[in-house]
Amino acid sequence: MSTAPHPLVTSARRLAAEVLAPQAERVDQEGVPASSVEAVKRSGLLGVSAPVEYGGSAAPASVARETAEILAGACCSTWFVQTQHHTPVQTLAKSRLPVRERLLGPLARGELLSGVAYAQLRAYPRVPVRVTRERGGRRFDGMVPWYTGWGLNDVMLLAGVTEEGEALFAFTEAREQPGMRPSPPMRLAALTASRTVSLELDGLWLPEDAVALRTPYETWAATDRPKNTNASPAVFGVAASALGLLESSDGGPAAKETARVLRGRLDEVRRQAYELADHPVPTERVDERLVVKTRSYDVMRAATTAAVVAGGGRSIGLDSPAQRLAREGMFLLVQGQTAEVRTAHLGSLGSPGSLGSPGSLGPLSS
Structure with a gap:
């Protein structure tokens, strides 16, 4: 029996289909317009993790991740602008200082970005x-x-x-x-x-x-450092959009088979990444988190490359979603990058077999 999607997931899908995806190529060249920001504010998504008593939804982490995937896959630039908002909301939700009462409500309700x-x-x-x-x-x-x-x-x-x-x-x-x-x-x-x-x-x-x-700086750093060892939902969103392009391309049976194989790899690495993200102790299993993060990059890179290849010469045009997704994927390789993440990623790229398929995505050791 299937369950109905969370209302914010439905809202994200509607926003992506009606506002973000149709103008993604133009936004990529001209800039995120105020109209897109206003649509995000009206959607309720800015309060996805905010306390209910301040006008937010206090939705589970799984909902926040899914909505991020949807927005990033539709227009990564708009996703990136609005994703900045969630750290201030979370900071205020934990704060006991006067600014909480002044700003948490307007931020949670989407009145301010x-x-x-x-x-x-x-x-x-x-x-x-x-x-x-x-x-x-x-x-x-x-x-x-x-x-x-x-x-x-x-x-x-x-x-x-x-x-x-x-x-x-x-x-x-x-x-x-x-x-x-x-x-x-x-x-x-x-x-x-x-x-x-x-x-x-x-x-x-x-x-x-x-x-x-x-x-104290070290207290803040101890909570900040583990965050970037987890795979970003935006990576999965961009990869999924690239696979959608690949499946609908005129690349023939080879394109559809490649999309099928890569979608299986994407689903598996996504499952592993979110299992680790939900682990109750964020400072544990860091090596596994980094392995899965670099594997998510591998799948995204393969998916965006396949979309470009299937599109042929048309992919080089600035009006092509394939080249936009490939560039957005490049951006996500370094977004929020720390020295620890960079070292792990470079090590994986230099390992045997790294120039071939993304490799086995079997279960990691617990």
């Missing part, structure tokens, strides 16, 4: 963004190398390191203001549409009640 500016924390002990006390608040100085959704987000969650060695996160409006200046939008090989900039901070002052989290 938030971005994040905290990847620079992973450079520690180098401190790209310094936070000092000033005038009863906090002063931010330094450089944020990546900030996605500029011109689309309403607020941002900004992070830096204090003189006491704490990781400090605070909210501010996502606009140019005294002490914060954006670069021109970056031109990227993939996801230029996501409106990514760098931010120069020169005395940006925020009041103390803007702070959402303050914790």
Whole structure:
């Protein structure tokens, strides 16, 4: 007996079919439009993991992953803009500071869209963004190398390191203001549409009640490090869309057979990845998580390559979804990459047999 999909999964499918997928090639070239952001806000998906009492859905992790797959497979640029929002929501849900009551409801209900500016924390002990006390608040100085959704987000969650060695996160409006200046939008090989900039901070002052989290750096890092050892749902979404193209191509029986084989591999590695993601201790089985993560990359790379090959010369046109998916897949290889993930991925690419099929996707040791 089949069960009805979660309402947010239904909402994600409708958003993907009616808004995101039909204009994905144009968005890829012109940028994520405000209309797409408004559609995401109306969908309820921005509150997928937010507390019910603040207007969210508190949906299971499996629902959050499935909706992410759907959005990424339809338009990876739009997915990437909105996925930034979920870290601020989760940060506020755990916070006991005053900013929780001011912002968690509007973010959970999709009234506001938030971005994040905290990847620079992973450079520690180098401190790209310094936070000092000033005038009863906090002063931010330094450089944020990546900030996605500029011109689309309403607020941002900004992070830096204090003189006491704490990781400090605070909210501010996502606009140019005294002490914060954006670069021109970056031109990227993939996801230029996501409106990514760098931010120069020169005395940006925020009041103390803007702070959402303050914790010793090592405490924050201990929870951050394991996150990127898990495979991203976006990888499975892009791979599935590429296989859909392959199945509907005019590549003949070979295309359909390749799609069948790769879909079986995708289903298996996806099952393994989500079993590990649901493991109750995120710091355990890290080696297995990294193996499965690199296998997910293998399958995605094979799927997007097969879609390009089946499309022939047409795949090189900028109006081809096959080349867009291939570039989006390239982006996902490095999105959120840490030194640990990079080392594991490079090691897998240099191992015997890595230039052939993605290899066995049999059960891993427990």
